[in-house]
Amino acid sequence: MPSGSADISSILDRILDAATDNLRIAKILVQMGLDPDNVTYDAIFNRMLEIFVHNITLANLFATVGAGFFVATLLMRTMVPLRVANMIGCAFFAIFGALSANVATFLLYLLMLPINALRLRQMLKLVKKARHAAEGDMSIEWLKPFMTERKYRRGDTLFKLGDPAKEMLLTVTGKFLVKEINVEIGPGALMGELGFLTPDNRRTGTIQCIEDGQVLTITYDRLLEIYFQDPQFGYYFLVLTSQRLLQNIDRLQKQLATERAATTNRTA
Template sequence: MELNSADLSTILNRLLDTAADNLRVAKILVQLGLDPNNITYDALFNRLLEIVLANITLANMFALVGAIFFVATLLMQTMVPLRIANMAGCSFFATFGALSGNVGTFLLYLLMVPINAVRLRQMLRLVRKARDAAQGDMSMEWLKPFMTERKYRRGDRLFKKGDAATEMFLTVTGRFLVKEINVELPPGRLMGELGFLTPNNRRTGTVECIDDGQVLTITYDRLLELYFQNPQFGYYFLILTSRRLLENIERLEKAVVQQNAGPQVTAASDVP
């Protein structure tokens, strides 16, 4: 056991000595073609310049430009320009592999170009769909095949505030009233979508049917699947809920203003 340890220690010492010897400045200068005993800055600069000029080939130029594009990808913060720069870098490296006769390098980077192109196309489609959802009025017709029909009569309560929320509704016919804010929901309106985003999935209001009508329902589990499968719907859903919250805030602000203005009007009417 001690003999094996001694042999291992000897081998490691020899390896370290060899590595140190190869890293000596004098040996590096000799490998560069310089005299260690007569070295000047001009001689060192001229020798490095000669090495650079000797290696300037068309293949190496393509490799240099490809390396610049790959470094650029490390500095980019968004995916679209990163994919474009990566495609450019792969194209230059593939050309380098072809000109230098390196088949492995050529095939590797050649295959990476269409992969990045497909990902870039998917990203651009996602951006375009998100922009359309933000600027336009997205139809909910495509959602109806995933929903279940349900009918309500006047006086029926769909849900009340604080109940556990498990599904979202789309009004088709009839009229429905949100009691807390006294707002009627006409056909074509979503309701119950805020419960999908609230903690513990609780209802934020009470909805009753004030005129016989029909609705379509979809469970939150199914809605969650569609949310991740269709980025356009997911983005639209976020915009829809944000608008609904902003409407509620605006309605609350108006109510506060009217409440504050009420006593002033009453006081003014008492003046003879």
């Protein structure tokens, strides 16, 4: 036998001998059914294998598979496969709870299944709509499940130019006015999305309610979370904001053209 292997073996034997001299470790060995005065690596291995085989049950097999899927969720970078793996893990743990007559475990993981299914459905809708963005579908109906409702009355100011921006809004009913450019916004329009892209997250205009209405809001933190969960949504959002910027540019160009025409007429 090579001297290196012999040295390692002797070191491990000394470590094992020293461990068995410890009263706490000796007590653990006795509880495991081992003799502290005659402990070998083969004896420990055989005893661990015996314990493992003795505890193999159908319920524990389901729990082991479920634990494997839960560990797999920690390695996943995107939400769709993570939700799928989580649902499978919950199903296995629910079966484990049923087979082991553990009502609390059974109910816990059984209730987690529809919650994960709902979130998965929402995420799949998001992915589908994000893909449609490349084809020109500019609807943002898919974003509504992630938003919260808020109501405004006539005369209310939603936010002012330069205010800190923390959320994006979608109009549902009512009318709103962008005061700086005197443009009315009706139902189905986004407001405050450009603040998400500005370096210091500041409002780029003042919005006032001119007719009682309802809006849906989503915080930039939630928007950022969705943005990074699915890169396609990032593209979708950029298309939306680019469209708004192009509309603003077109509006300014028409305004400049009108002012130039008026100046030309005055000087003619």
